[in-house]
Amino acid sequence: MSLVNITDIKVLDNPSLFGADFRFEITFELIQPLEEDLEWKVIYVGSPESSEYDQVLDSIMVGPIPPGTNKFLFQVPAPDSSKILPENVLDVTVVIITCSYRDQEFVRVGYYVNNEYLDEELKENPPERPIIEKLYRNILADKPRVTRKPIKW
């Protein structure tokens, strides 16, 4: 079982503009003291077909952590839209938060993300090149998918 247990993730500023930072307030529990820091990452899935378009938005180290309940704010920049195929910018994709200890990923939280125009006209006839400034991002914050993996602690 995991020594680290995520008890809550709050998705702040949601929905927001596509270009705004992601802000996650992560609360987790630590059962035993750890020798090393935890590495947290946010990955934006750019394409449903290939992991080639995945973007690691940021990765940070968290520590030292006293045993007990802890929380921190994880703020990461928006994905680089130029690295996403135009046809994949709109619609549903996934943003993933992962946590690793000693380079072993032990938990992965996935959120569905829906990118759309609020402007009715743009909604009806989306331009071929997406207009990032008018694109809104909505994270399905109440439906996180949590995958845990046993690792060597």
Add this chain to the structure above:
Amino acid sequence: MSSPGKMQIVKPGWAHTDEKGSKTSIFSIHVHPLGKRVATGGLDTKIRVWDAEVVLDETRSHEETLLCTMSTHNGAVLCVRWSNIDGRYLASGSDDQIILIWELDNVSRDTTSVFGSNEKNIENWKVVRRLTAHSSDVGGLSWSDDNRYLASCGFDSNIFIWDGRTFEKLATLTAHNGFVKGLSWDPVGQYLASESDDRTVKIWRTSDWQVETNIKDPFVTSPTSTFFQRLRASLKLIDVTNFLTQIIVFSWSPDGSHIACANCQEGPVAVAAILRRTEWVTVVSLVGHQSPVEIFTSRNLILFKAFNPKLFKSSDESSTTGTICAVGSQDHCISIWSTNYARPLFATEQIFEHSVLDLCWSPDGHALFAASYDGSVCILRFFEGSFGTPVTHEEKERILEQYGYKRKDTIIIENTAQYTLEEQRNVEKKSNRILEIIEGPQTTTSFDTSQPSGDVAVGAGGSVSTPVQQTVTIMKDGKKRIQPQFLRGLSPPASQPMTTSSFPPATAPLSNLQASTNVFQSSQQHQEQPQSSVEMSQPSSSLPPGGIPALFIGNKRYVADTETAQPSSKRMASAKGRLDTDSKTLRPANELPVVAISQVRLGVPVVKEELKLELVNGIIECRNKNKMSKITCRRKGAVEWIDQVNSPILLIDHNDSYTTSSCEDGSVYIHSSGGRRLFPPIMLEAPASFMDSNDKYLLILTQIGLIYAWDIPTQTSILSGISLAPVLQVATLTSNEFTQTTIKAASITRNGVPLVLTSNDDTWLYHIAMKSWMRVVNSSYTGPDFPLPMIPKWKLGLIGRAEEHSRANRGVSQGQIYLENPGVGPRVLGHLETVLSAAKIIDSPSEFRQYLFLYVQQLTDAQQEVKLREVCKELLGPPGSRSKPNGWEPNVLGQSKHQLLRDVLAIISSNRALQRIVEEFDEALKRFSQSIPMEM
């Protein structure tokens, strides 16, 4: 035969379900000892806590019976067990090889949702401990009746015994050759029984964790699980079915007389064997489940036996008590047996679609909870009188007493002395607590109230975020590092300190460097403690930081270069004590030839131009000039007396009755307060390294490591030229400048006993009558791993301070040490015995009392009757002391031994098992007090 009562089957609809909503197997079920909650663990890796009261109360709806879902395990949860009595903990074992200990979190009482799922938790059970030791699936857990131990067993064929409070691993039992299927504690507390796949049941003694007996007979032909083991690697799911046929809950009858084992074969029939205590032979075989002719043998195993926690008297034959036993089987049935009848009282038709995997009786004995592989739970309710009349608690204990059952809190008070003493103690306890509340702010309760306010907001948190206070740093590689905001510790604040104790503050081990700089400071702090100075002299602070450097030659490999030949000069230059050191250093002290040939050399103060010693209302000054030195004593501004000596003065010391000046040539001048030389100068073979005086006694350590002590007013010698070599452990320590033992402090007590504190934090005293050095505080006893009882700081006497000092240098403060485990064993007792006798030698009544009581408390907790008796006898004195016996003093250090004995008895009375001693000596004391007035 009484008419069998009615039975009702309730299917509460409790289930473990997967994401698609279909049921998954429930491997374990257990009822909370208070009967309100039921825990289940299953294949879905989850543990669920259910509200049992709601289900059993027909008037309430069955909604919201799920109190909590815990999904921390990575593997199927094979066993869940509540701790006994109050059910504070829930232990769970899983095939992820880990045991988790859960405790209810009272901090966040609100309903919280489980992150990443739709489930809501009404109660919040949190992991407080994670026990790793098993190298394979953990299949069985069992708490001893008094929660002292938790035993775990599993596929690795080991059994581990854990401390039920600290959860430290106490023992590993490895005698089984096959995986261990089940564990059960003897209600009497003598044995642990384990059943293994090696076709044996082993009975272990709890006293030494050795095998008491090995039972093979009923199992010789029982099916083994080779089948399962072979399949295990490839077929995980099927695995689990077969595997669970092997995890057999077997149990002791509540009266401790029998043990029930499942999975036996008698001829071709599957039976459950009941074994009798001490003979360990099968006395009853419960036959009745379908014969193997009709069903596959391997499918017909009797899986579970669970004794009803209550004993029942059958209504018509009130003389016999019977135990009720439930048997679950792979034939999907449950049968209920009474040891009074040859046939089952109840037998259910197939209430499950699959095997019964776990059974548990409710605490009142009227409901049986069963969990099945089919993923459902079934409750069998029996109405009052179904099994006869329950036997009362007292009757049960009487039955257990036959087998030596003994429990501290149930020992009946036999005499009035015990009773009155206990009453007194209760009163004292209360007043102690008040003291604690007022004086001791460092308790966990204060932590409680100082909860960061942010915590509350988090608990109440809706979508609104609270600002997170985190520290962000950028690491070398440019990566951000965030130190998270700490919200709260692991355990609920309501819990005992034991849960926090396993995480010692990271700062505990101090480096040697820090420690050595603390030495002097801490001894200065001691100086400032006012209370004990009434009785005890303070250890002198006139020693330099780092103590007096010492050097041994001759038997040591030591390179004696010119600088180290005078080891004092450099370090002493920074000396700061009561001596004013602002004045110019004239030169290092001359080295006398006698020092050059001495094996032990101590540092000597350098020769200063001027020495000043502040008095209460004046000052003593020494002016050193070439060959002459002038001592001037001024009081209230006027010169009171002047004397001249013809060697530079190195040290001066003063007390109310005399002033001592020690010179470079080894002479010591003693002046009365009026300035008269009391006697001709004492001539020592080497200059003094250190001086201390206490009342009439004067102590001098010379440069060559000899110690002198005199009684000045009577002009008698106490010690003359006693070598310090034993204290410095010349014989055993290898010497180099860094590991050299040095003298940190030396003093003489008011009864003339020299005390020496060395740099390795040992404290020594010189027993004058026995003419030898004795080590009072051994630094190895004061390390962080050595739990000593806590004494409030202001109560510390001389020995106490030495002890505290020694500990402080090891990074342990008194506050961190508390009496965690009463039976710490011989080391603590040995230490307490040492300091107790030392307190007697140095004539420190308050410390003697303190340590005596601590010692007795330890002995009482450890039930060391022989030692206690000896202590009491010593205090009581020889019998028939009507006429004053020779050689027995009624007082020790000015305190009445009998009064001490009264206090000691009050302490002993805290353990009722020792009440015989209390009574015996209380009686004796009474006889004494009656006889004394008669004498007068």
